[in-house]
Every structure is written in C-alpha cells, then in structure tokens.
Amino acid sequence: MQNSTVHPYIPNTVPSVIEEMLAVTGASSIEEFYEDIPQSLRVKGLLNLPEPFLAEAELEEHVTGLLNKNRSTREVISFLGAGVYNHYVPSVVEEVINRSEFLTAYAGEPYEDHGRFQALFEYTSMMGEMLNMDVVNVPTYDGMQATATALAMAGRITGRSKIIVVSDVNPDLLSKVTDYVRSHTELVFVPTVNGLVDTAALAAQVDDATSAVWIQTPSFHGALETSGQAIADLAHEFGALLVVGTDPIAYGSLTPPADWGADIVCGDIQSLGIHQWFGGGRGGFIAVHDDPKFVMEMPSRLFGLASTSVEGEYGFGDVAWDRTSFALREEGKEWVGTAAALWGIAAGVYLASMGPTGMADLGNTVLARTAYAQQQLAAIDGVELGDSAAHFREFALDLSASGKTAAEVVTALRARDIEPGVAIGEHGLLVCVTERITTAHIDTLVSALTDFLKEK
Structure with a gap:
C-alpha cells in the first residue's frame, strides 16, 4: 500500500x-x-x-x-584507517578555507574570483612537484572516482x-572501480605474494590486450x-600503461611512482589537511606527464596560467577546457560533474605550511x-604480522x-577507549599508525591487547 504521507522536503x-x-x-511503477x-x-x-516527523523541532x-551516538x-586512542586517516590538520588550514571567498568554492564559477583559481593552481603545482608529475587535476569527488577515471583513461x-x-x-575502492568500468573493461586479478606483486604471475597475464597494470602502494594492508x-x-x-593508486602524504620520504615508470598516478587527498569528517572529507587527484595524449583524456578541470583578452596579460583559470564534458556535453569522453575544490584549497594550504622538510x-x-x-x-603471544613487507602507516595482524x-578484540578494547583497528575477516586486524599516534599510544595498545588475550 502506498504511503500517503507527504514528505515535507520532497514535494514529489x-x-x-x-x-x-x-x-x-x-x-x-517506480520500480x-x-x-x-x-x-x-x-x-x-x-x-x-x-x-515521518511533521515538525522540524522533532x-x-x-x-x-543519532549524532550524539x-x-x-579525538576522544579515544584510534588506530582506525582503511581509507580515512587521522592525520593532524594545522589550524591555518581551517582559517583559510573558512574565508568567504573559498568556503563556497564548489565547482561552479563565481561571479568574481578573489583568489580561488590561483589557490587551486598553487595546489596542483605543489602536488605535481611532490609526485614529480607535470599535470594534476582539480580534485574530483573522491579517490575512488579518480582511480576509476584513471583506469578508464588508460x-x-x-x-x-x-x-x-x-x-x-x-x-570499497575495488567495488567502486568495478562498478565504474565493468561495462567496457575486464578486471584480471593476480594474487600477491607476501603482500607484494607477484611479478612472475603478472608476466604470465600481461599481453597485447592489456590496457593497464594497476598497483596500489601503499596497498590496502599498507605494504x-x-x-x-x-x-x-x-x-x-x-x-600497456602503469596506473599507480597511492596516498600523496607518503612522498616527502618515498620515491614517487613517476620515478619508477608510472604513467598515471591517482588517489585521495584526505590525508593532506582534511579532517576525517566521519568519512566525508574526500577529494581525488589524477596526475600525468606533460603529454597531450594523456592530458586530453583527463575529463577533470585543469587550472593553469592562461592568456586573457588583453594581449600579454595572463591569469589563473581553466586550460584545455574544450576536452571536458562541460564543453562537449553528451559528446564528452567521460562525464565529470562534482568537484571537491574546497578540499583542493585545504590540501594546498597544508602542503604550503608543511613544505618539503615538513613532509619529509x-x-x-x-x-x-x-x-x-x-x-x-608481533611480540605478543598469539599475534603475527600478515606479511614481512615494508609498510607505511598500516599493517595487518593475524590473530589466528x-x-x-x-x-572480539575490537569490542574489548573499544570498552577501554581504544579503537585497535579494523577487523578484516575473522582473525585479521588492520592497524593504522599516523603521526598522531605516539610510541606511548602504541605501548598502551600493546598492554591492553596483551591483557585481553591472556583472559580465559
């Protein structure tokens, strides 16, 4: 029977x-x-x-x-990760992005530009320098969309x-990518060995039909x-092309994928000055070399130095606009609507405040x-590492x-105001360590986990 109640905010x-x-x-029917x-x-x-609540107060x-639950x-010791990370956000980031000229910087054009275009240009420039890539897009909706788009580009x-x-x-990333490319792409999976790529198995799979080899580093398990x-x-x-999904926060100290052969680098910028926001602070980046073959396949907005109507004068704005779905509409190679421009500005402020030394x-x-x-x-009885690879920020524990x-571990330690990690399967625990986790926090986790495992 159809509900006769009219929703106060949805006239239809x-x-x-x-x-x-x-x-x-x-x-x-609607079905x-x-x-x-x-x-x-x-x-x-x-x-x-x-x-339905008929009164707004109710x-x-x-x-x-619901929110109070x-x-x-910030209220607990958190080792949670798995895609959204508790990195420190300098106060200057919030100060800048809360300014009126930036706060509403979604995707549409403002009637006047009071620095938004330049702020995004500076963000993409710093990202390009850190990743050793030439061209970086204005952030897409999230890293999942950016990765799917990078693979579609390939x-x-x-x-x-x-x-x-x-x-x-x-x-979660794999689910979104699969849904995005399943109509025109075949995904072939090569199992890892000790957390890393099985190059021998890859050699047996790659052929003339391969568009891309997709690496995630750090991987889901942080390898x-x-x-x-x-x-x-x-x-x-x-x-074939090499598409590398990654987190840019690692490249103050690690060699960027471009230096070892990546053609397209992509991922999420949440770790760069964006709070966790209960999973909502996301923005995707795509980076390529200065090659028209790649640049013209990027559906996202690109900000750069562009000529104006005054000869010899330049400003900050969209470049290669004619390749986008905004310009081509239904003839576009790929539709990109929602951008996360405000998070790009946040990441730009973060990178500028940290500098190369701070990122290192x-x-x-x-x-x-x-x-x-x-x-x-790993020194606790009954606890083993999931693999022996080098890890950044995350690693899996085997509690078998x-x-x-x-x-059971998550439930017990949560009662002690410790979030020990994300349960993966029956006996796997994904532990995340950011710069906000001190050695004292780690020792507290070790002590609590040791005590719980000793219980009958």
Missing part, C-alpha cells in the same frame, strides 16, 4: 504527483526506474526509519540523538579493455611495493612509528593463534 512524494510522473514517462541496479545492491525489506531532536577519534589511450590488478586493494620498475617494464613491453619529517615519522608498532605487537577473533 505527493501521491498524485507520483502518478502524474509515471503517466508522463510511461512507466507502470522500473531501478531495473539496472543489481539485486545484490538493493535493500531488502524496509529501512529502520521512524515514522526532526532536529531525533537527528541530534558518534565518538570522535583504456581510451590504448584502445584496450583488460586491466590487471596486482595489489591488495581496499574492497609498499618494491618492484615498481620491473612491473612498469613488463607493462610497457606490451604497450612527517613521512619518516610515520614509517618509524609503523615499524615500532609492528615490532611491539590467539584464540580470539578480530571482532
């Missing part, structure tokens, strides 16, 4: 309006509009929602009650449809790939504390020999 819930829209479209959505993604049954009270990672550039996935990829050059050589031997210190600190955490946790499941 009026039953008569629904019937009118169905009549115009020729559909017999027809959702036929393309796989059954596996659909909610079965009803959502756990209250009855709705506000309800939502406030959350606990910020398909268009090579005219091929096979992507070889060689790293342990975040399941740093050490055979990048050999992988790049394998891909290039068959005319940060990277070295995270590497050192990650190694310390691995060493101390402890007699406890990962879910």
Whole structure:
C-alpha cells in the first residue's frame, strides 16, 4: 500500500504527483526506474526509519540523538584507517578555507574570483612537484572516482579493455572501480605474494590486450611495493600503461611512482589537511606527464596560467577546457560533474605550511612509528604480522593463534577507549599508525591487547 504521507522536503512524494510522473514517462511503477541496479545492491525489506516527523523541532531532536551516538577519534586512542586517516590538520588550514571567498568554492564559477583559481593552481603545482608529475587535476569527488577515471583513461589511450590488478586493494575502492568500468573493461586479478606483486604471475597475464597494470602502494594492508620498475617494464613491453593508486602524504620520504615508470598516478587527498569528517572529507587527484595524449583524456578541470583578452596579460583559470564534458556535453569522453575544490584549497594550504622538510619529517615519522608498532605487537603471544613487507602507516595482524577473533578484540578494547583497528575477516586486524599516534599510544595498545588475550 502506498504511503500517503507527504514528505515535507520532497514535494514529489505527493501521491498524485507520483502518478502524474509515471503517466508522463510511461512507466507502470517506480520500480522500473531501478531495473539496472543489481539485486545484490538493493535493500531488502524496509529501512529502520521512524515514522515521518511533521515538525522540524522533532526532526532536529531525533537527528541530534543519532549524532550524539558518534565518538570522535579525538576522544579515544584510534588506530582506525582503511581509507580515512587521522592525520593532524594545522589550524591555518581551517582559517583559510573558512574565508568567504573559498568556503563556497564548489565547482561552479563565481561571479568574481578573489583568489580561488590561483589557490587551486598553487595546489596542483605543489602536488605535481611532490609526485614529480607535470599535470594534476582539480580534485574530483573522491579517490575512488579518480582511480576509476584513471583506469578508464588508460583504456581510451590504448584502445584496450583488460586491466590487471596486482595489489591488495581496499574492497570499497575495488567495488567502486568495478562498478565504474565493468561495462567496457575486464578486471584480471593476480594474487600477491607476501603482500607484494607477484611479478612472475603478472608476466604470465600481461599481453597485447592489456590496457593497464594497476598497483596500489601503499596497498590496502599498507605494504609498499618494491618492484615498481620491473612491473612498469613488463607493462610497457606490451604497450600497456602503469596506473599507480597511492596516498600523496607518503612522498616527502618515498620515491614517487613517476620515478619508477608510472604513467598515471591517482588517489585521495584526505590525508593532506582534511579532517576525517566521519568519512566525508574526500577529494581525488589524477596526475600525468606533460603529454597531450594523456592530458586530453583527463575529463577533470585543469587550472593553469592562461592568456586573457588583453594581449600579454595572463591569469589563473581553466586550460584545455574544450576536452571536458562541460564543453562537449553528451559528446564528452567521460562525464565529470562534482568537484571537491574546497578540499583542493585545504590540501594546498597544508602542503604550503608543511613544505618539503615538513613532509619529509612527517613521512619518516610515520614509517618509524609503523615499524615500532609492528615490532611491539608481533611480540605478543598469539599475534603475527600478515606479511614481512615494508609498510607505511598500516599493517595487518593475524590473530589466528590467539584464540580470539578480530571482532572480539575490537569490542574489548573499544570498552577501554581504544579503537585497535579494523577487523578484516575473522582473525585479521588492520592497524593504522599516523603521526598522531605516539610510541606511548602504541605501548598502551600493546598492554591492553596483551591483557585481553591472556583472559580465559
């Protein structure tokens, strides 16, 4: 039976309006509009929602009650990661992005530009310098979209449809990429060995139909790939591209993928001066060399120095605009709508305030504390490391020999105001160590985990 309640904020819930829209479209029911959505993604049954609130005050009270159930990672010792990271955000970042000329910098054009274009140009310039790439886009919606777009670009550039996935990829990222490219691309998976790419297995899979070899480094488990050059050589031997998904915060201390053969580098900028925002602070980047073959396949906005209507005068603005879906509309190679311009400005302020020395210190600190955490946790009876690769920020623990499941560990330590990590499978625990995690925090985790595993 159709609900007769009219939603106060959605006028199209009026039953008569629904019937009118169905009549115009020729559909017999709303369900027809959702036929393309796989059954596996659909909610079965009803959502756990209250009855509609007809008064705004009641709705506000309800939502406030839901929000009060959350606990910020500032209230606990948090080793949570898996895609959103608790890095420190300098106060100057919030000061700048809360200025009125930046705060509404979404994707549309302002009537007047009070520095937004230059701010984004500076961000892309600093990203390019850190990644040793020439061209970086204005941030897309998130790193998942950026990665999917990078792989789609590889398909268009090579005219091929096979992507070889060689790293342990975040399941959420893989899900989004698969959904994005599944209509025109085949994904082939090569299992990792000890957390790293199995180059022998890759050599058996790469061929003339391969558009790209896709590496994630650090991987979902935080492993740093050490055979990048050999992988790049394998891909290039068959005319395929090397697409590297990564986190830019690592490249104050690590060699950027461009230096070992990456053709396209992509990922998320959340770690660069953007709070976790309960999973909402995301922005995707794509970086390529200064090659028109690659640049003209980038659907995202690019900001650079452009000539003006006054001869000899230059300003900051869109470059190569004619390649975008904004200019080409339905003839565009790929549609890109939502941008995350404000987060690009935040990342630019962050990079400027940190500088090369600060980014190097940060990277070295995270590497050192990650190694310390691995060493101390692996010394606990019943706890083993998931692999012996070098790791940045994250690593997996195997709790199989402890007699406890990962879910039990999370529940027990959460009661002690410690978020020990993300449970992956029955006995896997993904632990994340940022610069905000001190050796004292690590020692606290070790002590609490040791005590819990000793319990009968």
